[in-house]
Amino acid sequence: MSGQTLFKKLWDAHVVHVEPDGTTLLYIDRHLVHEVTSPQAFEGLKLARRTPRRADAAIAVPDHNVPTTDRSQGIADPVSRLQVETLDANCAEFGITEFRMDDIRQGIVHVIGPEEGLTLPGMTVVCGDSHTSTHGAFGALAFGIGTSEVEHVLATQCLWQKPSKTMLVKVEGQLGRGVTAKDVALAIIGEIGTAGGTGYALEFGGSAIRALTMEGRMTLCNMAIEAGARAGMVAVDQTTIDYVKGRPYSPTGAAWDQAVAWWNTLHSDADAVFDRVVELDAATIAPQVTWGTSPEMVTTINGRVPDPAAAPSEVKRHDWTRALEYMGLQAGTPVAGIAVDKVFIGSCTNSRIEDLREAAAVASGRKVASNVKLAMVVPGSGLVKQQAEAEGLDRIFLAAGFEWREPGCSMCLAMNADRLEPGERCASTSNRNFEGRQGQGGRTHLVSPAMAAAAACAGHFVDVRNF
Amino acid sequence: MQAFTVHDGLVTPLDRANVDTDAIIPKQFLKSIKRAGFGPNLFDEWRYLDHGEPGKSNHDRPLNPEFVLNQPRYQGASVLLARENFGCGSSREHAPWALEDYGFRAIIAPSFADIFYNNCFKNGILPIVLDAAVVDRLFRECGANEGYALTVDLDKQTVTTPTGEAIPFDVDAGRKHRLLNGLDDIGLTLLQADRIKAYEERRKVEAPWLFA
Numbered sequence: 001m002s003g004q005t006l007f008k009k010l011w012d013a014h015v016v017h018v019e020p021d022g023t024t025l026l027y028i029d030r031h032l033v034h035e036v037t038s039p040q041a042f043e044g045l046k047l048a049r050r051t052p053r054r055a056d057a058a059i060a061v062p063d064h065n066v067p068t069t070d071r072s073q074g075i076a077d078p079v080s081r082l083q084v085e086t087l088d089a090n091c092a093e094f095g096i097t098e099f100r101m102d103d104i105r106q107g108i109v110h111v112i113g114p115e116e117g118l119t120l121p122g123m124t125v126v127c128g129d130s131h132t133s134t135h136g137a138f139g140a141l142a143f144g145i146g147t148s149e150v151e152h153v154l155a156t157q158c159l160w161q162k163p164s165k166t167m168l169v170k171v172e173g174q175l176g177r178g179v180t181a182k183d184v185a186l187a188i189i190g191e192i193g194t195a196g197g198t199g200y201a202l203e204f205g206g207s208a209i210r211a212l213t214m215e216g217r218m219t220l221c222n223m224a225i226e227a228g229a230r231a232g233m234v235a236v237d238q239t240t241i242d243y244v245k246g247r248p249y250s251p252t253g254a255a256w257d258q259a260v261a262w263w264n265t266l267h268s269d270a271d272a273v274f275d276r277v278v279e280l281d282a283a284t285i286a287p288q289v290t291w292g293t294s295p296e297m298v299t300t301i302n303g304r305v306p307d308p309a310a311a312p313s314e315v316k317r318h319d320w321t322r323a324l325e326y327m328g329l330q331a332g333t334p335v336a337g338i339a340v341d342k343v344f345i346g347s348c349t350n351s352r353i354e355d356l357r358e359a360a361a362v363a364s365g366r367k368v369a370s371n372v373k374l375a376m377v378v379p380g381s382g383l384v385k386q387q388a389e390a391e392g393l394d395r396i397f398l399a400a401g402f403e404w405r406e407p408g409c410s411m412c413l414a415m416n417a418d419r420l421e422p423g424e425r426c427a428s429t430s431n432r433n434f435e436g437r438q439g440q441g442g443r444t445h446l447v448s449p450a451m452a453a454a455a456a457c458a459g460h461f462v463d464v465r466n467f
Numbered sequence: 468m469q470a471f472t473v474h475d476g477l478v479t480p481l482d483r484a485n486v487d488t489d490a491i492i493p494k495q496f497l498k499s500i501k502r503a504g505f506g507p508n509l510f511d512e513w514r515y516l517d518h519g520e521p522g523k524s525n526h527d528r529p530l531n532p533e534f535v536l537n538q539p540r541y542q543g544a545s546v547l548l549a550r551e552n553f554g555c556g557s558s559r560e561h562a563p564w565a566l567e568d569y570g571f572r573a574i575i576a577p578s579f580a581d582i583f584y585n586n587c588f589k590n591g592i593l594p595i596v597l598d599a600a601v602v603d604r605l606f607r608e609c610g611a612n613e614g615y616a617l618t619v620d621l622d623k624q625t626v627t628t629p630t631g632e633a634i635p636f637d638v639d640a641g642r643k644h645r646l647l648n649g650l651d652d653i654g655l656t657l658l659q660a661d662r663i664k665a666y667e668e669r670r671k672v673e674a675p676w677l678f679a
Binding site for chain 1: 578
């Protein structure tokens with residue numbers, strides 16, 4: 001008999017009940033809640049006169065709608081304000097802990113979970129947000145859910161699920177200088193496509209993954225959903241345990257020892273069999289830049305905008321043509337040299353301390369180019385911001401001409417006031433380059449924090465390795 | 468949730484792959500704390516020529532005549548014909564809410580994104596996966612025949628074309644049962660309360676830190 005995958009171990013530990021057809025009632029350990037996808041769930045709960053089964057397993061934070069500028073006057077947009085106030089009221093009514101907008105711990109839900117030790121190895125973690133896959137970096141089974149399921153978890157602490165297929169994405173070797181987890185994520189999506197992971201739980205493995213920090217692993221797992229996979233995960237190792245130790249909500253004392261003993265088993269067995277295995281050579285991965293309106297429309301900084309005539313299928317030719325039209329790009333244009341109007345460093349993909357350090361290292365001693373209208377840095381949480389300021393990163397960014405903002409989702413999806421105007425081109429460390437994602441008519445190019453900082457200072461995309 | 472049994476409806480062909488949930492319902496409408504009323508803003512950025520905002524009346528907004536939903540022959544459609552990886556991206560359930568509010572009851576595509584697919588079943592919408600070649604043919608037939616309608620029978624698991632051809636599709640038995648009967652998932656799960664309790668008691672011993 002072959003060994004077990006990490007996915008199987010996590011799955012088996014959370015099975016409450018299995019129906020004859022294999023549909024499984026799965027127990028949920030941690031429920032992260034934010035203001036956008038929860039109001040209708042709380043309303044449903046109230047209409048049915050139900051209460052949360054375990055308010056203690058949930059944690060809430062407003063992140064999508066919050067302003068990244070001065071917050072002393074609250075939220076200017078009344079619709080956004082009502083949504084955040086609704087979260088405040090619901091959490092107060094049901095006894096759910098919330099890090100409110102004025103709390104230093106407030107930040108992007110996928111940044112604060114790990115930061116506070118609310119995300120732990122071996123957990124099932126859900127949130128009404130597709131980027132919940134981020135938490136899989138801790139050897140957890142973490143996936144995004146819709147609002148009906150948010151209500152379901154509140155009421156029952158469980159979800160009905162069927163096991164996913166498993167895919168091992170193995171990256172062996174050493175990443176080159178200037179090549180980050182974001183580049184690995186985009187290279188994988190370029191390889192398997194945005195639907196390549198549909199129906200699968202991805203496990204990232206190999207020596208290049210083991211060498212990544214927790215921040216890097218979070219970036220990678222965060223982007224699993226952009227490859228179509230609801231869940232991405234990395235095996236637990238000493239890096240994981242060292243990160244978790246001593247966090248506010250991490251276990252202590254005897255419980256810590258008991259937890260670590262179990263966490264150390266959370267890896268795929270050497271002889272585990274996956275439904276699919278994809279292998280990449282770390283040494284061949286170059287800094288990536290997307291050129292189109294789907295994360296799979298990606299090339300390297302040395303690449304060119306492709307010619308739709310060379311697309312592998314009729315459907316793709318149609319998509320590429322439309323994407324180039326939307327992006328205002330000509331086939332054959334070298335990516336290095338495409339000028340940008342705005343630069344956004346932030347989002348649940350790339351707003352952690354390490355991301356900010358990488359960007360600051362590039363920005364240090366340089367100036368934002370004159371053609372760049374706005375270059376902004378939005379830390380992932382109040383604590384990331386505090387840490388960055390303690391390290392002097394804010395002063396580096398400000399001296400270079402970047403704006404230094406308050407934490408939140410910001411221009412990743414432009415639900416607050418931060419957005420692109422029609423036709424504006426942005427180098428962004430976020431996760432989606434969909435049409436209109438950062439503002440109607442806005443043109444997004446996904447890159448790593450270092451590449452975004454380099455684009456800000458050069459005024460156009462440039463190979464950070466030679467910058 | 469409204470049940471889905473047999474549905475006979477006019478078909479709208481949306482000939483684009485990787486239609487994401489940001490396109491289905493743009494972010495500004497996610498600020499609503501209600502579950503209803505998203506239909507007028509379904510595909511907002513493709514459907515209208517101006518910028519939509521929550522609270523803004525949609526009646527006087529300039530329509531994009533190129534967009535398929537605005538073409539006279541597709542008015543009143545309730546079956547959406549789509550391309551691969553429909554519903555990718557954000558988990559927002561506002562996407563199926565908007566489709567349902569507009570009037571769509573069934574969506575046919577070669578593939579769907581996982582979260583969107585799951586969300587449809589919670590809202591009385593049936594997502595149907597058919598072979599890409601079959602979907603291709605339906606696109607051609609739909610384009611060539613004004614008033615093209617399909618009959619979807621969930622119990623029999625068939626999509627029937629105007630010529631009477633019945634195309635079979637797969638659907639998970641549990642989801643089918645719940646959708647056929649319009650059952651509330653939470654009510655069903657609460658019947659398992661004893662099992663959930665037993666699981667929790669066991670885990671409190673195995674992994675006490677999860678209950679601290």
